[in-house]
Amino acid sequence: MNALILNGVLKGQENIAGILKVIQKTLDEAKIKSDTIVLHDTDINFCIGCFKCWDTTPGICFQKDYGEEVAKKAINSDLLIFFTPLSWGGYSSELKKAIERMLGLLHPGFVRIDGSCRHKTRYDSYPSVLGVAVANKDNHDLEKEIFKELIHRHSLNWYTPQQKAIILDEDENEEGIKRTMMEVITQMEVNK
Amino acid sequence: MSNTNRALLLVGSPRGKKSSSTLLGNYLLNDLKEKGVDTIDTIWLGPMMKSTDKIEEMKKNFDNSNIIILAAPLYDDCQPYIVIRWMEIISEYVKSKSLKTNEEDKKILFVIKNCAFPEEHHNLTVIKIYKRFAEWVGLKWGGSLSISAGEFLRGRYGKTLDDAGKVGKKVKIILENIADSLSKRESFEDKILHLIPPKLYRGIFTFVGVFFNWMNNKNWAKNAKKNKQDVNARPYSQ
Numbered sequence: 177m178n179a180l181i182l183n184g185v186l187k188g189q190e191n192i193a194g195i196l197k198v199i200q201k202t203l204d205e206a207k208i209k210s211d212t213i214v215l216h217d218t219d220i221n222f223c224i225g226c227f228k229c230w231d232t233t234p235g236i237c238f239q240k241d242y243g244e245e246v247a248k249k250a251i252n253s254d255l256l257i258f259f260t261p262l263s264w265g266g267y268s269s270e271l272k273k274a275i276e277r278m279l280g281l282l283h284p285g286f287v288r289i290d291g292s293c294r295h296k297t298r299y300d301s302y303p304s305v306l307g308v309a310v311a312n313k314d315n316h317d318l319e320k321e322i323f324k325e326l327i328h329r330h331s332l333n334w335y336t337p338q339q340k341a342i343i344l345d346e347d348e349n350e351e352g353i354k355r356t357m358m359e360v361i362t363q364m365e366v367n368k
Numbered sequence: 369m370s371n372t373n374r375a376l377l378l379v380g381s382p383r384g385k386k387s388s389s390t391l392l393g394n395y396l397l398n399d400l401k402e403k404g405v406d407t408i409d410t411i412w413l414g415p416m417m418k419s420t421d422k423i424e425e426m427k428k429n430f431d432n433s434n435i436i437i438l439a440a441p442l443y444d445d446c447q448p449y450i451v452i453r454w455m456e457i458i459s460e461y462v463k464s465k466s467l468k469t470n471e472e473d474k475k476i477l478f479v480i481k482n483c484a485f486p487e488e489h490h491n492l493t494v495i496k497i498y499k500r501f502a503e504w505v506g507l508k509w510g511g512s513l514s515i516s517a518g519e520f521l522r523g524r525y526g527k528t529l530d531d532a533g534k535v536g537k538k539v540k541i542i543l544e545n546i547a548d549s550l551s552k553r554e555s556f557e558d559k560i561l562h563l564i565p566p567k568l569y570r571g572i573f574t575f576v577g578v579f580f581n582w583m584n585n586k587n588w589a590k591n592a593k594k595n596k597q598d599v600n601a602r603p604y605s606q
Contacts (some may be wrong), residue, residue, distance in 0.1 A: 234603075294485075298601075318500065322500065
């Protein structure tokens with residue numbers, strides 16, 4: 177079992193980096209090998225919507241930067257963790273930049289499932305997704321619900337075997353973070 | 369309350385000028401102009417991100433406008449990166465300013481977004497995110513227009529709404545109604561516009577939807593083949 181953590185913290189938000197350390201420690205204890213990419217330290221351009229990853233070099237983005245490595249690591253992981261400050265219920269820009277570059281992991285064709293159009297799969301299997309958003313005192317409860325909805329929607333389109341979203345408070349103590357993470361790992365059965 | 373209405377268009381499509389977002393945003397901006405609204409500028413967020421000077425200019429234009437139109441596609445169920453980055457920049461910027469809190473005097477934010485999928489539910493989450501953002505930074509929610517099956521407008525091929533025939537006409541009427549509301553500084557509703565009627569994907573008409581998907585899939589395979597590629601390639605399989 178291996179997990180890829182996409183750390184979408186913005187520069188200057190290092191105060192929430194401590195939470196990530198506890199998450200990494202908890203994964204270790206659950207015997208889940210993890211690899212973390214600090215996205216603001218990498219050179220990744222955003223998706224320019226050219227669709228070359230669909231019709232010119234299917235499955236591969238033409239932009240030659242770290243985005244290619246992120247996509248390769250993501251599809252070969254069992255669990256993908258989106259770590260982000262809660263941004264109006266959505267992702268931070270740093271995290272979104274990396275997510276966009278995974279477009280080629282899906283097939284451009286459409287398929288209809290449960291009354292809804294989705295892209296077809298390119299690969300036989302996709303990683304489970306765990307969204308971890310860090311909230312501060314200014315975040316409204318509604319944003320927490322939106323984040324859960326976003327992870328759910330995103331997971332449907334990514335054929336994830338398991339999906340879960342959790343929201344941690346920025347001043348949450350180590351015990352609380354560990355407990356939440358262990359519960360999630362058990363519920364998602366990702367350590368089996 | 370200021371007597372002059374000044375509109376700013378922000379295009380959040382990473383495709384830039386040749387995009388459905390530009391097409392729709394420009395049409396609305398022109399409608400506003402015809403209704404006496406001063407149009408300040410159109411800013412493409414992609415190029416803006418790469419220049420500190422352009423970011424500063426955007427902030428000035430933001431200050432000088434009271435109607436802000438954001439036109440962007442749906443990427444991975446939410447906003448494209450460039451739009452999220454813009455939201456982060458503005459939220460940081462307004463912290464240092466005292467924006468008007470009186471509902472009448474607040475800047476209005478109107479959002480146009482389009483999605484390739486034909487069903488409306490793909491658009492619902494992102495609207496909630498935009499609304500939260502508007503509230504957070506002190507903007508009045510001016511409503512939204514969600515377009516499903518937006519690829520039908522062929523904006524990425526530089527087409528106009530006139531080129532889109534009946535579908536284009538339908539879009540124009542709605543944009544004119546939106547301009548009417550915004551020019552009076554009134555909010556519009558959260559409107560959903562289906563370019564492919566949903567019934568074509570349901571019940572006895574299901575075969576039409578199946579046919580659209582089949583055509584779409586066939587085109588992608590053909591385009592890849594033209595480039596001597598296999599559309600089903602799995603380059604990262606281990």
